[in-house]
Amino acid sequence: MKSLTILTATLLSAGAALADVSYDHMEVGQPGTAAEVDRTIAVRMYETEAGEYLYDPRDLAITAGETIQFDIVNEGENPHEFLLDTLAKNAQHMKLMAEFPEMEHDEPNGVKLEPGAKGSIIWTFANTGSFEFACLMPGHYEAGMSSPVTVNAPIALPDATLAEAVFTKGTIKKIDEKAGKVTIIHEELVDLEMPAMTMVFVLGDASMFAQLEVGKEIEFTAARANGKLTVTALR
Numbered sequence: 742m743k744s745l746t747i748l749t750a751t752l753l754s755a756g757a758a759l760a761d762v763s764y765d766h767m768e769v770g771q772p773g774t775a776a777e778v779d780r781t782i783a784v785r786m787y788e789t790e791a792g793e794y795l796y797d798p799r800d801l802a803i804t805a806g807e808t809i810q811f812d813i814v815n816e817g818e819n820p821h822e823f824l825l826d827t828l829a830k831n832a833q834h835m836k837l838m839a840e841f842p843e844m845e846h847d848e849p850n851g852v853k854l855e856p857g858a859k860g861s862i863i864w865t866f867a868n869t870g871s872f873e874f875a876c877l878m879p880g881h882y883e884a885g886m887s888s889p890v891t892v893n894a895p896i897a898l899p900d901a902t903l904a905e906a907v908f909t910k911g912t913i914k915k916i917d918e919k920a921g922k923v924t925i926i927h928e929e930l931v932d933l934e935m936p937a938m939t940m941v942f943v944l945g946d947a948s949m950f951a952q953l954e955v956g957k958e959i960e961f962t963a964a965r966a967n968g969k970l971t972v973t974a975l976r
């Protein structure tokens with residue numbers, strides 16, 4: 742009887758603590774539907790011989806409003822998680838997991854995968870800001886298992902501005918949709934006072950990916966936004 746009382750008390754305090762981590766209105770966004778998916782990003786969870794636990798890719802750039810399907814595979818020998826949140830929420834959650842290692846989650850912003858298992862999350866990033874995905878299993882974050890996710894405001898030019906914009910000719914050399922980047926061999930960028938060269942840009946609006954293919958000749962405008970050279974319009 743005594744052990745039952747202790748068990749009940751533990752469950753109650755775990756429940757109370759969990760209630761503090763509210764997922765009703767998440768800063769990072771909300772679950773999306775298959776019909777809304779703008780981009781699919783394949784994520785590997787893996788381990789190195791040096792004892793690191795890592796994600797590939799890491800450091801993702803996303804445009805606010807984008808719905809991403811994350812296709813996640815655990816290639817490691819340990820179970821791992823993929824939990825999207827603010828750094829503060831993940832840190833708070835990690836503390837809880839250290840206290841209650843038996844905690845199992847069923848939250849829309851995360852998935853836990855056994856070795857060899859695959860899972861998917863469809864997520865709509867509603868707000869700009871700095872977020873992360875991380876594995877909060879004890880010791881895993883410290884072993885390297887986190888990745889920044891930067892959500893930028895869309896900065897495609899409005900139609901009125903477009904009429905006066907100076908378009909530059911370029912050829913698509915490489916597309917890295919996972920990282921949200923495109924490499925363009927371009928002529929002189931008059932607005933930026935930049936001579937002709939080959940450069941990596943981020944896209945002002947992720948929907949532009951649909952218009953791109955390697956080798957395609959484009960005309961585009963670019964600007965410096967959020968500290969990055971950004972394609973603001975395409976034609």
Ligand SMILES: [Cu+2]
Nearest residue numbers: 821822876881
């Ligand atoms: Cu892990």
